[in-house]
Amino acid sequence: MVTRPVLVEARGISKSFGARNVLQSVDLSVHEGETVVIIGASGSGKTTFLRCLNRLETPDAGTVRIADVTIGQRADGRPADERELANQRRLFGFVFQRFNLFPHLTAAQNVALGPRRVLGIPRAQAEARAVQELTRLGLADHVNKRPGQLSGGQQQRVAIARALAMDPRVILFDEPTSALDPELVQEVLDAMRALAAEGMTMVVVTHEMRFARQVADRVVFMADGRIAEEGPPETLFGAPRDERLQRFLRHLEPQRDL
């Protein structure tokens, strides 16, 4: 991984909500094609960090660069206006914990909405591409169903297709399986595993330690708004140094046996 170029570089990301310092100067580099899994107790700041990357949350300090773009800045260094920021934001795909599909649209329309309204691709072409993405995720039979007619696992795969259809450079996953019934978790993890294998760059916040072990190139452990430890999964899970990480992993132990 080290030989691949850096694609996303976050420097000194800080964020407070009122008096609570959720993020305290977090640095993270993600290489092209890399899968980085962020773990940590709830409240450790991992979701907020992910949302700062694509500016769903505006960090109080710090910069995010992706490829040669600094998010929130124009090429000449002046602040980006809303339209410019929207353009920069779509360099990231984002998959939400609760899917956030558009309930009034079919699966295919959900996936085609961005290409149509943002990229200006004609409807027929956008929906053909949508069907293609949905088929790739095993949803060929469901393209004309609305989210309400789909299971949670299917909805989350539609959400992944929606992100993919915008041709993002990297996809951010915010606890993508946490809202799912246990028997539906695997189909979503399998889809993500396939994406990783195809070389998609991914940053995944998750509590699925097995996924982290098997798919992550690098695991990042966050605690108290900072990165407490990071490294390849073997090292992080096999020989954790940080005392909070050791405690975190001990708490997960019984879960892993299930």
Next chain:
Amino acid sequence: MYFDWNVVTYAAPLLAHGVVMTLQVSAVAAVLGLLLGLAAGLASLSNSVLLRGVIRLYVEFIRGTPLLIQIFLVFFALPVIGIRLPEFWAGVVALALNAGAYIAEVVRGTVGSIEKGQSEAGLSIGMTRRATLMWVLLPQAWRPMVPALTNDLITLTKNSSLLSVISVYELTRAGQAIIATHFAPFEIFLLLALYYWALISALAYVSRRIERALPSW
């Protein structure tokens, strides 16, 4: 108590003319009020501080002053600055301005109540706030808007009775004319109430049909 059935049978068909005028003035005002309210409601959700401020002021003014005064302002004050409208159109403008403010609040409230994850999903695929509003939030807001809009249109229709003060010959004004010649206020006002009630019931029925016809998911 004496109830003059003869006046009732005499007045009932005469009032039909007033019903037509009430329907006309209300319908035109409703269309304009809906358009105005939709535009103002969306503007109050925009990024522009200036635009939001202007809409705020408009809504506050309409809410803070009696409709009767607003009608007089349109009818008597506008001519002072050179805008002279016939009674019918002065009535339409006053009712539309009034309803538009309340409808703007309905639009703002309903669109604003759509779950935050929806607009975040729109932003995440590179949409601007405006595009998210148009393609994600507004389409989901139509159905929940209908009951509140129905209330506003019912109010508008009933408020049209106030236009009698500027001599729009609508239902109430027509009734008053009959009262003036036959002096049977009880019978005529009762008849007027029944006419309004029938009109509003029809409106409510149509609204329920529209609500049911709109997609839910």
